[in-house]
Amino acid sequence: MxxxxxxxxxxxxxxxxxxxxxxxxxxxxxxxxxxxxxxxxxxxxxxxxxxxxxxxxxxxxxxxxxxxxxxxxxxxxxxxxxxxxxxxxxxxxxxxxxxxxxxxxxxxxxxxxxxxxxxxxxxxxxxxxxxxxxxxxxxxxxxxxxxxxxxxxTRFMSNTPFGWASVRENGRLVEPLGGRKTILIDPRDIAAVAVKALTEPGHEGKIYELTGEALSGAEMAERLSEALARPIEFVDASEDVTRSDLLRSGLPSMIVDKVLYYFETLRADRWYETPTVRQLLDRSPGTYAEWLKENTGSTTR
CATH class of the missing domain: 3.40.50.720 (NAD(P)-binding Rossmann-like Domain)
Structure with missing residues (x-):
């Protein structure tokens, strides 16, 4: 109906x-x-x-x-x-x-x-x-x-961090990055690309790899500190510590397993940046700081 x-x-x-x-x-x-x-x-x-x-x-x-x-x-x-x-x-x-x-x-x-x-x-x-x-x-x-x-x-900014428990409890961003950077994208940029693909010619038969801002763990923690107005420290944690944080944050076990697999591929250097969003939208992709400024209240509840 x-x-x-x-x-x-x-x-x-x-x-x-x-x-x-x-x-x-x-x-x-x-x-x-x-x-x-x-x-x-x-x-x-x-x-x-x-x-x-x-x-x-x-x-x-x-x-x-x-x-x-x-x-x-x-x-x-x-x-x-x-x-x-x-x-x-x-x-x-x-x-x-x-x-x-x-x-x-x-x-x-x-x-x-x-x-x-x-x-x-x-x-x-x-x-x-x-x-x-x-x-x-x-x-x-x-x-x-x-x-x-x-x-x-790539990883949505709305899924950064994946788990908020340690951020809330002791001001720590806990992720097993192994010294790598996470490549983030604002979901609004994904939607904007979809609008173009749905309403303009020339996108048929195309595969678009969409990336935004690449940040280290320390840089993500810095952005979170600014958005939350309190110090947040990045911890390049083990998978066990990360699993505990994710479960305490309320993620189902199945999703936790997938998140940990994501970090495994990240540590193996299997993610990379592309200029696609900039080329398609004729502007810079949204930044994590901008996304946090507009969404932190609803995300951390």
Whole structure:
């Protein structure tokens, strides 16, 4: 069932009229909610897919809301009716690959012309279930008879730090970096790239590796100190200490394992910077200090 929400001012309606309908799958998530916002601001014709009607209406004010569950393919058919372009992502859960595959199948059946897929920087390269699932769905998407664009972002600034327990308890940022730098990206920059891929020609058949700012542990701690107005010390900790911090921060064991695998790949120098965000957006990527200034209150609660 699709419930319509207010479309905002008449000027926005006029802009939307001649634009193709874009469906955002994962519209209540970190990137998806920002993408909905930016698409509406750009005057695009947007429909937001969500499982929870309450969250969807709150997140996607000013657009249509489609209620559907990626684990129940029969609920997706109506959501894709009339859709020309779609943005697809699913949460990092054990059945993520199947959830996204269900979205691709619904898009194919509905005749969607172009899918922008939010993958991961290590998709198909790193030996972990999450990265393998992303890699498998990249190949699945590329085998369909439609245009595609794949986005491969690095670590979100919203996931920095992964665990807040030690920061709150004793002013320590605990991560096993092994002297390496973490390459971060502002989720708003990912959304901005997705807007371009969905609304401008020339992005079809492209894979974009998206990176922002590279920071050492000490530099991250310095930014946190400024944002929190109290001293934060970086500790290049062992995996056991980091695991304890992550669990105390409330992360599920499955996610903790994936975070620790991420740090393993980081220490093995398997991450690198790209100029893609700067080239696509014609500006510098957002910085961690800027992101913290605008988001620290909600992140540390």
């Amino acid at each position: 699709i419930a319509a929400a207010s479309r905002g001012a008449a000027s926005v309606q006029e802009k939307q009229m001649g634009n193709p309908l874009i469906l955002v799958v994962g519209s209540t998530g970190t990137v998806g909610s920002e993408l909905v916002k930016q698409l509406i601001e750009a005057g695009q014709n947007v429909r937001a897919l969500a499982r929870d009607p309450g969250k969807a209406v709150k997140t996607a004010a000013g657009t249509d809301v489609a209620i559907g569950d990626l684990s129940r393919p029969e609920t997706l058919r109506e959501a894709f009716v009339g859709v020309e372009k779609a943005f697809v992502l699913a949460p990092p859960v054990p059945d993520m690959e199947q959830l996204e595959a269900n979205a691709f199948a619904a898009a194919e059946q509905a005749g969607v012309r172009h899918i922008v897929y939010l993958s991961n920087f290590g998709a198909g390269r790193f030996d972990d279930a999450l990265f393998r699932a992303h890699g498998a769905n990249e190949w699945r998407l590329r085998s369909l008879g439609m245009e595609w664009t794949i986005l491969r972002p």
